[in-house]
Amino acid sequence: MKDLYEIIYEFLDRKESFVLATILEKFGSAPREQGTKMIIEKDFSIIGTIGGGIFEAMAIKLASKVFQSGNSIVRDFSLTNEGASALGAACGGEVKLLLEYIDFNDNKMLEIYRKASEIKRKGINFTFVTKIPEEGKAIKGIDKWICTEIGFFGEENDTVQSIFGKIRENFKNTAFEKVNKDGEEYLIEPIFNHETVYILGAGHVAQKIVDITKMLDFKTVVLDDREEFSNRERFKNADEVKVIPCFDNLLNYIKVDCRSYIIIVTRGHAFDKDALAQMLKTDAKYIGMIGSKTKRDFVYECLMNEGYSVRDLEKVHCPIGLPISAQTPEEIAVSIAAELVKTRRALI
Structure with a gap:
């Protein structure tokens, strides 16, 4: 994609x-x-x-x-x-x-999006800034700028340079937001090439995984339908902790692309199956599901009865993690993290 x-x-x-x-x-x-x-x-x-x-x-x-x-x-x-x-x-x-x-007739618009596409392909993090005009006015190419940690692209503008100076003070933690500067409104959009780990399920294994994935510089997001499990107190190191109504419609709550890693560690076969069915329709770089071979075979059979193919299921790492005879939540987390690194380095 x-x-x-x-x-x-x-x-x-x-x-x-x-x-x-x-x-x-x-x-x-x-x-x-x-x-x-x-x-x-x-x-x-x-x-x-x-x-x-x-x-x-x-x-x-x-x-x-x-x-x-x-x-x-x-x-x-x-x-x-x-x-x-x-x-x-x-x-x-x-x-x-x-x-x-x-507007394709706007040469400045073409130039700024050419530069954004080029920077994105190189894997460079940047922030895209757009001036939002008052109602009834057009947004033109001269109203858009790109800020990297060391570079600036777009029309020279003192106000925007001031905004970029603020962004660079804490560049890696830039947030999506609107700011008002000198009476004008600007939209700030961080475009970071984070590889994101989505952990579906907030049990003990998930807690240990978060601690390791953050050390490995993955953006880490935890989701569960139980607020008593999915909360900031239990997942202090996660980038985001979400409480969702249920494990249906997961793609309403997360953006899964080719830089996404999915770890399915919910509390039961049915939840795992539903989550896996949805993730198989995405471009995720990695999909792993916890469980024994017996559980895997049961879930796979259910999914094949629903129309999924053997080729679809070949994308899944199950049992999840590298085979290191892991038993404790900490050991299981290590085995999963090792498999993520192996995938990241394209050795699989």
Whole structure:
């Protein structure tokens, strides 16, 4: 699956304009996270998703106005409990959405996205900054900048240089946010090439895995449907700890791509099977499931009865971890972490 910035640059290089939708803010149980993006083409087909269902349909309808005017639109959407249920969320929430026209005729737009695509391919971390104009104005290529730890790309701008100076004070911990500077609003988007470990299940083994994956410089996210297990007190070293309604619709809560590592360590066969079924549909670099060969065979048989193939299941590391005769949670965590490193270094 191609990177978003590569896709955007390819559109512009082919002389195709489009609307780019970005979730600016999220409150409650809205379906996708801040920073999630979706491309809307002139025929209103889409690449990516900002949540599906009613919410996505409203965004596509608004995009027609953006195509007509060329101006950006910022809108608040409130999802009722009924609407949220249709999107797979437990209850209603609110999102603020930015829709901007990306014009292939804008040479500065082409240049900034060419540079973003190039930097991303090189694996360099950067922050993308966009000035959000007042209602009824267009976002142009001169309103976008790129900041790396040592470099700057875009039009010279004293205000933006001031923002970059602040970003570089704690570059690796830059957060997605909107800031107001000199009366103007700017969107700050960190684009980090983190390899992310998603641990599905928050038991004792998960606790030990987190301690090691953080030492190995993986971004580490823990998910569970039990708040008494999935909390910051138990997972002090995790980057994120999420409490989810259930193990259905996991992709509403996490972004899985070719730099993602999935560790399935839930509390039972049924949860493991449901989680695995969803992860098999992704581009995850690694999928591992804890359990014996007997458990594996049972889960695999269930999934094959649901239409998954042997080839699909060959992607899965189960029993999880390198074979070091691990028994304790600490030893199991070591074996799993070793398998992650082996995958990372492309030795499998």
